[in-house]
Every structure is written in structure tokens, then in C-alpha cells.
Amino acid sequence: MEFSSKLLERAVNEMSQLPGIGKRTALRLVLHMLRQPKEQTLALSEALQTMRSDVKFCKCCHNISDVELCEICANPKRNKDVICVVEDIRDVMAIENTSSFRGVYHVLGGKISPMDGIGPHQLNIASLVKKVKEEEISELIFALSSTMEGDTTNFYIFKQIKDFGITTSTIARGISVGDELEYADEITLGRSIVNRIPFESSIKL
Numbered sequence: 001m002e003f004s005s006k007l008l009e010r011a012v013n014e015m016s017q018l019p020g021i022g023k024r025t026a027l028r029l030v031l032h033m034l035r036q037p038k039e040q041t042l043a044l045s046e047a048l049q050t051m052r053s054d055v056k057f058c059k060c061c062h063n064i065s066d067v068e069l070c071e072i073c074a075n076p077k078r079n080k081d082v083i084c085v086v087e088d089i090r091d092v093m094a095i096e097n098t099s100s101f102r103g104v105y106h107v108l109g110g111k112i113s114p115m116d117g118i119g120p121h122q123l124n125i126a127s128l129v130k131k132v133k134e135e136e137i138s139e140l141i142f143a144l145s146s147t148m149e150g151d152t153t154n155f156y157i158f159k160q161i162k163d164f165g166i167t168t169s170t171i172a173r174g175i176s177v178g179d180e181l182e183y184a185d186e187i188t189l190g191r192s193i194v195n196r197i198p199f200e201s202s203i204k205l
């Protein structure tokens with residue numbers, strides 16, 4: 001792609017680093033920004049910069065938050081002894097949208113995937129095990145995608161916490177094998193939390 005301006009070229013190159021954005025789409029977006037009022041483009045750039053520098057991860061559950069303790073963890077009405085283990089922040093948003101869950105979350109930040117070079121130590125697993133050891137936790141609900149990586153991750157965690165005498169369950173009905181959680185509809189996902197099943201009965205030991 002030949003550019004008449006180095007500034008334009010740089011903006012397009014940066015934009016095309018985003019997932020799913022090719023050079024053509026990047027050019028279309030950048031040209032759109034040139035046409036729109038300057039303030040609008042500056043507002044976007046300011047929002048991105050501030051988000052990148054100021055956003056925090058909840059020190060308790062690793063959810064994205066503007067403060068040290070996220071709104072869910074800080075809410076006294078949530079059951080702190082029931083923890084729903086999810087892969088990422090999008091899963092927290094999906095489950096919160098169902099309004100079916102009154103416990104708290106633990107965001108792993110991904111799932112164990114040797115193919116992608118992601119081992120247990122790159123994920124927030126140690127802090128979860130520590131929580132189970134040191135705090136009064138009654139139940140862990142595994143709400144990971146039912147993919148091979150999700151199953152591996154569930155089982156890895158289960159092995160570490162099974163001797164602490166807490167209930168472990170996994171989301172059940174309606175989430176089909178291979179499904180990514182964030183694509184499940186709200187009713188299905190809500191029902192699968194309510195009708196969760198004991199984790200042990202979901203695995204072949």
C-alpha cells in the first residue's frame with residue numbers, strides 16, 4: 001500500500017496491529033477519523049491512553065477495575081465463600097448479565113494451553129489455591145469453556161484443592177462441548193450456573 005503521507009501510514013500501521021483489522025480496514029478507520037471533528041478523535045485517543053495507564057486488576061479476583069478492589073468483591077451482599085472460576089473478564093461480564101450468581105469470581109487470565117506456551121504459572125492459579133487454603137471458602141464453581149484446555153485447567157486446579165474439603169462443581173446444562181462461554185446465551189448460561197453439578201462427576205478419574 002502506497003501512502004502519500006508518512007503520518008497517515010504510521011496511523012494505519014498501528015491500527016492494523018489490532019486483531020481482525022487488516023490494512024484496508026485500518027485505512028478506512030483512519031480516514032474516518034480524519035473526517036470527523038478533531039475533538040472526537042482526540043477523545044478516543046485520550047480514553048485509550050487513560051485506560052491503558054490507569055486501569056487496575058482487582059487484587060482479590062483479578063477482574064478489571066478502576067480501584068484496588070472491584071465492585072463485585074467490594075459488595076457486602078455477595079457470598080464471598082462461593083467462587084466462580086473463569087478464564088477471563090468477558091466471562092465475568094457474561095455471567096453477571098444472567099443475574100443468576102451471587103457469589104464472587106476468580107479470573108484466571110486464560111487456560112492452560114501447552115500448544116500456545118501457556119502453563120499454570122502464567123495464570124492466576126496460585127492465588128486461587130492460596131485463597132482456598134487460607135480463607136473460608138465453601139465452594140468452587142468451574143465455569144471454563146468445555147474445551148480440552150478448559151478441562152485440563154479445571155483438573156489441574158482440582159488436584160491442588162481437593163484435599164481442603166470444599167465443594168467443587170462445574171457449570172452444566174446447555175453449555176455444549178467445545179463452546180466458548182462468552183457466546184452462550186444468557187438464559188442457557190444462567191441455567192447452567194444454577195444447575196451446576198459436582199466436579200468429580202464431570203471427569204473421568
Ligand SMILES: [Zn+2]
Binds near residue numbers: 059062070071
Ligand atoms: Zn474483585
